[in-house]
Amino acid sequence: MTFADLGLSDELLRAVTEAGYDTPTPIQAQAIPSVLMMRDIIGIAQTGTGKTASFVLPMIDILAHGRSRARMPRSLILEPTRELAAQVAENFEKYGKYHKLSMALLIGGVSMGDQLAALEKGVDVLIATPGRLMDLFGRGKIMLNGCSLLVIDEADRMLDMGFIPDIEEICTKLPAQRQTLLFSATMPPVIKKLADKFLSNPKSIEVARPASASTNITQRLVKVDARKKRDTLSKMLREADVTSAVIFCNRKTTVRDLNKSLQRDGFKSGEIHGDIDQGSRIAELERFRAGTVNILVASDVAARGLDIKGVSHVFNYDAPWHPDDYVHRIGRTGRAGASGVAYTFVTEADAEAIDNIQKLIGTKIEIVGAAEAIASAEPTAETAPKTPRGRKPRAAKPAAQAPVADEPVAEKPSPARRSRAQKPREEAAASPAAAPRAAEAPARQRRNDHQDDGPDEGWNGPVPEFLNFGFDA
Known part of the structure; x- marks a missing residue:
C-alpha cells in the first residue's frame, strides 16, 4: 500500500513524496481513510509509529475547503506541551505547503500579543496547550463554536499532567456536531471514559497492544x-x-x-x-x-x-x-x-x-x-553499522517509509511516582554505611543534593522560531 491508495489529494501526495515517504505505517493506513470519511477515531499506537501524520495529513485535505473567521478556529489540536505542539506545527508546515491554510500556535512561554494577532486574522488550524487555551477563552479572546474538528493528542500524558478536567470543559464549548480524534499510546480507564463521553460511535484502531515495546x-x-x-x-x-x-x-x-x-x-x-x-x-x-x-x-x-x-x-x-x-x-x-x-x-x-x-x-x-x-554488545547486522569512536559518526539514512513524528512531552510525576522516587533515598538514608558519609558532607552540599536529587519535573523546552507562521498562498 502507498499513500496514493488512501484517498489523499494530489497536492498532499506531492508534499509527502517530496518529504521522502511513500509507504504509510499501519496506524496511518487504517486511520487516514476513516478520518477522511469524517468518522470519530480512537487511535492507539506505540511511540514512533507515525500517529501525528495519521491525523495531520487527512486534516489538511478536510480543511482545504472552507474559510476561516477571526477568533474562530476551524479545527483544534490539543497537545500536552509546547514542544509537542511545535513539532505538530512543523508537520503541518511540511505537508501543507501546497495548500492555502493558516495556522497558529497557542502555547505558554510566548508573547500572548503575537498569538492574539494571529487569531484575529482567522486560522484554519489552532494547535494549543489546554492551559493557554482556557486562559484566552476565559478572557473572551477566542470562540470555539466554529470548530468542527478536534484532535486530542497524547491523551494518556494529558491524564498524567492533570489536564483531563480542562479537556472536558473545552469539549463542552465545542459544537456538538463535530469530528473528534483521540490518539494515545495507552488507554487507561479515565481516557476510555473520556472517549465514551465525547466521541460518537468512534472507530478504534490499535496497531500495537497498549504500552507494548516495538518488536524491532x-x-x-x-x-x-x-x-x-x-x-x-x-x-x-x-x-x-x-x-x-x-x-x-x-x-x-x-x-x-x-x-x-x-x-x-x-x-x-x-x-x-x-x-x-x-x-x-x-x-x-x-x-x-x-x-x-x-x-x-x-x-x-x-x-x-x-x-x-x-x-x-x-x-x-x-x-x-x-x-x-x-x-x-x-x-x-x-x-x-x-x-x-x-x-x-x-x-x-x-x-x-x-x-x-x-x-x-x-x-x-x-x-x-x-x-x-x-x-554481546556488538551491534548485529540489523542494527546500525560500527563507527570507529575517533571518527565522526555518519547519520543513518532514514527509512523511506511513513512520516513519523514523535513528540516531546514534559512530565509531572504523579504522587505515586514521587512516593516511589523517595523510596531509594529513604532506604539509602537508613543504611548504616550512609550515616558517616552524610555526617561528613557539608550542610550546603546536602541541601543542594536534596533539591536536585528528585525526578525531573518537566521540560520547559526550546521556544520555536516559527511561532506565528502560516501557509503562504
Missing part, C-alpha cells in the same frame, strides 16, 4: 553492582562502538555526573535535563542530530522528546521508576522500521520496578550478566 527493539536486562555501573557502561560503549545512543538516568545530578565521566573517558557525549536553559537544550539536540556528539545522557524529560533517526542503542542507566517511561525511553531507538538495542541496568533495588515493567509490556525481558552484556 532487542531488549536486555543487565545485572550489575550499583557501584560498577559507570565502568560497565563505558566498557559496553567501547565494545559496541555505537553509532548514536541515548542514556537515561532518573536524576538530574546523575545525568550531569555521568556525562562528565563519559567525557573524561574520551566519549563524545552531551546532556539534556530540566535544569538546562532552553537555548542550550536545542543546541545540544542539534549537536546530537548532526553527530558532533553521538551519546546523549538524558533524564525522563526527553523520554518522548527525541525524534532522531539512526539511534542504534538506548541504555537505561537507572531502571525507570514508572513502567510507562520504560516503553517511551526505549522507543528512541528502533524507529520507522529500523532495528535497535535497549539495555537496562538492574541492581538488587530495582526488582519491583522491573516487575512492573514486565507486567506492563506483558513479556519477560532476557537477563544477562555484565560480562555477558559487554561481550
Whole structure:
C-alpha cells in the first residue's frame, strides 16, 4: 500500500513524496481513510509509529475547503506541551505547503500579543496547550463554536499532567456536531471514559497492544553492582562502538555526573535535563542530530522528546521508576522500521520496578550478566553499522517509509511516582554505611543534593522560531 491508495489529494501526495515517504505505517493506513470519511477515531499506537501524520495529513485535505473567521478556529489540536505542539506545527508546515491554510500556535512561554494577532486574522488550524487555551477563552479572546474538528493528542500524558478536567470543559464549548480524534499510546480507564463521553460511535484502531515495546527493539536486562555501573557502561560503549545512543538516568545530578565521566573517558557525549536553559537544550539536540556528539545522557524529560533517526542503542542507566517511561525511553531507538538495542541496568533495588515493567509490556525481558552484556554488545547486522569512536559518526539514512513524528512531552510525576522516587533515598538514608558519609558532607552540599536529587519535573523546552507562521498562498 502507498499513500496514493488512501484517498489523499494530489497536492498532499506531492508534499509527502517530496518529504521522502511513500509507504504509510499501519496506524496511518487504517486511520487516514476513516478520518477522511469524517468518522470519530480512537487511535492507539506505540511511540514512533507515525500517529501525528495519521491525523495531520487527512486534516489538511478536510480543511482545504472552507474559510476561516477571526477568533474562530476551524479545527483544534490539543497537545500536552509546547514542544509537542511545535513539532505538530512543523508537520503541518511540511505537508501543507501546497495548500492555502493558516495556522497558529497557542502555547505558554510566548508573547500572548503575537498569538492574539494571529487569531484575529482567522486560522484554519489552532494547535494549543489546554492551559493557554482556557486562559484566552476565559478572557473572551477566542470562540470555539466554529470548530468542527478536534484532535486530542497524547491523551494518556494529558491524564498524567492533570489536564483531563480542562479537556472536558473545552469539549463542552465545542459544537456538538463535530469530528473528534483521540490518539494515545495507552488507554487507561479515565481516557476510555473520556472517549465514551465525547466521541460518537468512534472507530478504534490499535496497531500495537497498549504500552507494548516495538518488536524491532532487542531488549536486555543487565545485572550489575550499583557501584560498577559507570565502568560497565563505558566498557559496553567501547565494545559496541555505537553509532548514536541515548542514556537515561532518573536524576538530574546523575545525568550531569555521568556525562562528565563519559567525557573524561574520551566519549563524545552531551546532556539534556530540566535544569538546562532552553537555548542550550536545542543546541545540544542539534549537536546530537548532526553527530558532533553521538551519546546523549538524558533524564525522563526527553523520554518522548527525541525524534532522531539512526539511534542504534538506548541504555537505561537507572531502571525507570514508572513502567510507562520504560516503553517511551526505549522507543528512541528502533524507529520507522529500523532495528535497535535497549539495555537496562538492574541492581538488587530495582526488582519491583522491573516487575512492573514486565507486567506492563506483558513479556519477560532476557537477563544477562555484565560480562555477558559487554561481550554481546556488538551491534548485529540489523542494527546500525560500527563507527570507529575517533571518527565522526555518519547519520543513518532514514527509512523511506511513513512520516513519523514523535513528540516531546514534559512530565509531572504523579504522587505515586514521587512516593516511589523517595523510596531509594529513604532506604539509602537508613543504611548504616550512609550515616558517616552524610555526617561528613557539608550542610550546603546536602541541601543542594536534596533539591536536585528528585525526578525531573518537566521540560520547559526550546521556544520555536516559527511561532506565528502560516501557509503562504
